[in-house]
Amino acid sequence: MTANGARGRGRPVAPVLSAGKITAAAMTLIEARGYGALTMAALARELKVSPSALYNHVTAKQDLLRWIQDHLNQRLDCSAFATEAWDVALERWARSYRDTYAQHAPLVPVIAVAPIRGAPHTVEMYEQVAAGLQRGGWPDALIAETIVAVESFVLGSAMDATSPVDVFEVGDLVARAPVFTTAVKARRGDDPARAAFELGLTALVEGLRARLKAVTPGE
Template sequence: MGRPRTPLLDRRRIGAAALKLADEQGALSIPALARSLGVAPSALYYHVTGRDEIIALMREELILTSDLSPDPSQPWDRALEDWARSYRDAFAAHPGAVPLLAVAPLAEPFMHAMYERVAGLLLDAGFAGEHVLPLVTALESFVLGSALDLVAPSVMLSGVDREAAPRLSAVLDQGSAGGGRAERAFELGLRALLTGFRALLGEPPPRDAAAPAEPEAAR
């Protein structure tokens, strides 16, 4: 038999398969990835040096299939809000990969390019240089947690004794009314973060910053 016209493996296929595997199993191993691709583990090493590079390919696949670049033509707070939403949507589509991607070093040039745009956005808005990285880290931590919250149970606190915790019981009743817990938490949390960011610049909140937007679909 002749050689196949197209190779069985390439880096893009490996990254996509690793994302799928992480979603399905919540973990990543070289043997499991090789089985999912129908190849021997040794075949992967023609394309990658090891697990760390596979995680980098997962991140690259996520970037290639999502729009994660802030729009510099927008006001800084609107651009940052849109970036946070697109970031959460991208990770929410692959919740099993979040624990892997969240702790892997960001050594890829395409990630550096994205953060360069975010840093430029904040610096141009007038934020002090020493505040930029903590602000981005705080926003990302919130976004990653919100992505995981989308696939968490709709009720996280259960079996609460109403007599022992009457105030907690009351807010649980209020918080579950109407559904959409994760969406409402994201909207409120994002608004609070951006309000705090504006306060660092001495800016007032926008006129339309009233109640958080209602979720499109209830959880």
């Protein structure tokens, strides 16, 4: 600082931007205008910096999406893995996972292929789930496979939650699929995607219970 209190020339004491600040600005932009509006140029404007300044901190949009994913994973409810039976906790986690990413479906393809290194909240989430499954009696060799199996179902369900209401309308092809057309018309409730998710989750957890029993027959 100069004698009169004004900052002199040179580098600032701390960087103007940080991963947390950039992620928060990206979330603000997404919530206001959707993922289609999330560009590096738009984000730079939101942060009131030049695009070059932004690229000093995040090298590509894909990296930014991973930051957003890690931020969202803090919202997933893993708390029951410390206090409840593994299957109860798994269902609660799966529901919060599906509901969170149903609102952020463009991130689903990112999640499927993104390494988790450098994503502390995501790593902590997996640790809580893995520890809860281990306490529930799952052998180490099957814990990761169980997590992946549940995630595959959950993320597909999150995408399904965003599908249009007429996704199964066959139009003038009814004669080719009469049974399927009748089945679609017979769906009940005002949220068929939720009903399908709950049916699938019940079936998945029941299958996992049977699998655990099969691999630990002495218990």
